[in-house]
Amino acid sequence: MICGCFYLYMKKTDLILNLSDSSDLSKIDAKIAVEVILQELTQGIVSGQGIEIRGFGGFYKKHRKPRQGINPKTSERTQVGEKFVPFFKPGKLLKEIVNKT
Known part of the structure; x- marks a missing residue:
């Protein structure tokens, strides 16, 4: 805290x-x-370079391949296209602090 x-x-x-x-x-x-x-942060992620803050973590753009999805309401199968998503990878220090609480 x-x-x-x-x-x-x-x-x-x-x-x-x-x-x-x-x-x-x-x-x-x-x-x-x-x-x-x-x-x-947004520009770093969008550009593909990413942002790394030592001890805290890194912000990146990850590629997701196309896949088969299922609508949970109707159980209908649909094709989900490829896309990029923002991704955060926590740093070692942040992981240690979170696990202490």
């Missing part, structure tokens, strides 16, 4: 407020910082 807050999930606005509260940044500057970080 880094910020002293419990969340089922953290929204972007919560992240901005926590960043602002834990630093000398105003809420506007914290919002700009979060927006820039998310924009750079």
